[in-house]
Structures are given as C-alpha cells and as structure tokens.
Amino acid sequence: MVIGDRHSIRLYHPNPEKIGYPMQFTKPGALERGESYFITGKGSIGMAMRAKNAYL
Secondary structure, X not given: OOEEOOOOXXXXXXXXXXXXXXXXXOOOOOOOOOOOEXXXXXXXXXXXXXXXXXXX
C-alpha cells in the first residue's frame, strides 16, 4: 500500500526510500472531485494494479 498527500507526494511506501517523492500514474483532479479509480501500469516496484481513493 502507498499513501500520498493531496499533492501526490508519498507519505508511506513499502520501500522507505520512495517516501517524499511523487506518486506515478495519477489522474489529475479525480481525487479532488471525490472520484475513485483503478489504473494498471509499471511503477516504482514493477507492474501493478492501483486503486486510488480520496480519504478526508
């Protein structure tokens, strides 16, 4: 699990060296509008399916 802030900066990552850096594969504006989405692609630790959700 990766947790990021409202600016897509990683706050938690399984690899601590990735904390503080931008997340990949974001959908601009989606989380600000309260939209959840899924995306598949190659990221910092290989191929992955991601689910992104906004939490207040």
